[in-house]
Amino acid sequence: MPDLYPRECNENLMSKVVKLCFLVITGVAIVGCASTPANLQKETAKSIGGNVTSGQVNVFSIDRGAIDVTWKASTPTGNYDCNADDMVRHVECTKK
Numbered sequence: 538m539p540d541l542y543p544r545e546c547n548e549n550l551m552s553k554v555v556k557l558c559f560l561v562i563t564g565v566a567i568v569g570c571a572s573t574p575a576n577l578q579k580e581t582a583k584s585i586g587g588n589v590t591s592g593q594v595n596v597f598s599i600d601r602g603a604i605d606v607t608w609k610a611s612t613p614t615g616n617y618d619c620n621a622d623d624m625v626r627h628v629e630c631t632k633k
Contacts, residue, residue, distance in 0.1 A: 571624045572599065572606040581610045581619055584630040589614055 578594040585594075589612050596619075599608040607620045610630065619630040 572601055572621075574599070576625055577606075577608055577610075577619070580621065580625050580628045581608075581612070581617065581630055584619065584628040585612060585614065585617065587614060 574596050575591075577596045577599065579591040581594045581596060582589045582591040593613055595611045596608050597611075599606065602623070604623050605620060606623060606625060607618070610617045610619055614632075616633045617630040618633060619628060621628040
């Protein structure tokens with residue numbers, strides 16, 4: 538019986554699968570790094586403005602989605618609901 542899947546095809550397919558897995562893992566790691574609590578504190582302080590520093594921001598209830606991240610923040614000026622894209626570039630914080 539002839540071999541329907543030559544060895545070269547199997548090796549090529551495995552190579553592609555390994556590369557795809559690597560890219561997915563790398564992407565997840567990059568997104569996770571962008572939305573660390575320290576980075577969310579910094580971006581929250583920037584979004585709120587005024588005299589709030591990142592050290593004065595407490596972030597909690599962090600929810601990392603596939604394309605966005607949401608969190609709550611407490612500061613000396615009040616409590617906020619915040620959201621941003623997955624790379625924490627477009628931050629919006631709304632005072633509660």
